[in-house]
Amino acid sequence: NAGVMQNPRHLVRRRGQEARLRCSPMKGHSHVYWYRQLPEEGLKFMVYLQKENIIDESGMPKERFSAEFPKEGPSILRIQQVVRGDSAAYFCASSPPKGMNTEAFFGQGTRLTVV
Amino acid sequence: AQTVTQSQPEMSVQEAETVTLSCTYDTSENNYYLFWYKQPPSRQMILVIRQEAYKQQNATENRFSVNFQKAAKSFSLKISDSQLGDTAMYFCAFGADSGTYKYIFGTGTRLKVLA
Numbered sequence: 001n002a003g004v005m006q007n008p009r010h011l012v013r014r015r016g017q018e019a020r021l022r023c024s025p026m027k028g029h030s031h032v033y034w035y036r037q038l039p040e041e042g043l044k045f046m047v048y049l050q051k052e053n054i055i056d057e058s059g060m061p062k063e064r065f066s067a068e069f070p071k072e073g074p075s076i077l078r079i080q081q082v083v084r085g086d087s088a089a090y091f092c093a094s095s096p097p098k099g100m101n102t103e104a105f106f107g108q109g110t111r112l113t114v115v
Numbered sequence: 116a117q118t119v120t121q122s123q124p125e126m127s128v129q130e131a132e133t134v135t136l137s138c139t140y141d142t143s144e145n146n147y148y149l150f151w152y153k154q155p156p157s158r159q160m161i162l163v164i165r166q167e168a169y170k171q172q173n174a175t176e177n178r179f180s181v182n183f184q185k186a187a188k189s190f191s192l193k194i195s196d197s198q199l200g201d202t203a204m205y206f207c208a209f210g211a212d213s214g215t216y217k218y219i220f221g222t223g224t225r226l227k228v229l230a
Contacts (some may be wrong), residue, residue: 031217042119042206042220043160056217073148088160095216104216106160 004029004090004107005074011114019111021077031050032075034067037089039055048053049075082114117142119209121221128197129229133208135182136192136224138207144168146212149183149190153195154204154223155208167189 001050005024013019025032030051035043036059049069060067062109064082079086089111093104118141128134140149141189151163164196166174173181178198182191207221 004174004188027150028177031216035218040222042121043218044220048174056215091160093160096124103148103162103165104218106152107153109158109160111158 004092004108005106006090006092006107007020009108010111010112012115014115015083016081019079019086019112021079021090021092021112023077023107024072024074025096026105027096029096029105031095031097032069032078033093033095034042034075035091035093037091037109039060041093044114065090066073079112080081082112084114087112087114116160117144117209117219119200119207119210119219119221121207121224123224125225125227126221127227128194128230130197130199132197133195134197134226136194136207136226138190138192138203138221140186140188140190140209140219144211144213148210148212149181150208150210150218151179151181151190151192152206152208152220153201154206156173156201160206164192185204192228199230201229202226202228 007019017077032049037043045059047067064080066078089109092107095104147168149166153161164176171205178195205221208218210218
């Protein structure tokens with residue numbers, strides 16, 4: 001059973017370009033969470049999605065950031081018109097429906113560098 | 116709102132010795148979970164240990180144990196017989212028993228095990 005898969009592991013974008021980060025949850029997991037880790041900081045919650053639904057986006061910046069988790073395929077975190085301050089590690093976590101476990105499983109993260 | 120505080124940015128310990136990492140949190144919830152995650156240089160988030168707030172008994176996983184003081188809102192991690200492979204960032208995290216895996220992370224403690 002493969003773990004949570006994130007790709008790419010490293011992504012370099014110039015200011016103003018778009019960044020697309022992908023997350024494939026563990027088999028059988030229908031819930032996905034995105035977190036951002038700025039240098040020398042802890043992970044900060046961004047958004048929680050179930051298949052085809054955004055459940056909680058209270059941690060998402062209001063502009064330029066969006067997330068989706070389609071019925072088929074991976075979850076995508078999209079950052080438009082990237083700026084230097086978007087440079088960070090972005091982690092995805094997945095879980096089964098609540099009640100079946102008490103932890104989420106994390107991917108290895110995507111390190112985004114904006115130059 | 117919940118908060119998690121780790122007041123030790125860096126710590127070091129001699130191989131085979133014991134070290135304790137501190138974590139305090141604030142919440143008005145009665146049911147919740149607390150976690151310690153290890154993040155080695157590979158950036159993978161590895162769950163070290165988990166504590167359910169309704170359990171009075173402190174969790175233990177091999178060389179890792181916690182001292183959970185619910186009234187004091189304290190959740191420290193003790194690593195016994197430290198090994199070089201324990202060198203990593205350690206994050207304390209809070210998860211409300213709210214039906215989601217939206218975690219609040221502390222800022223981390225960088226632990227270095229010395230040979």
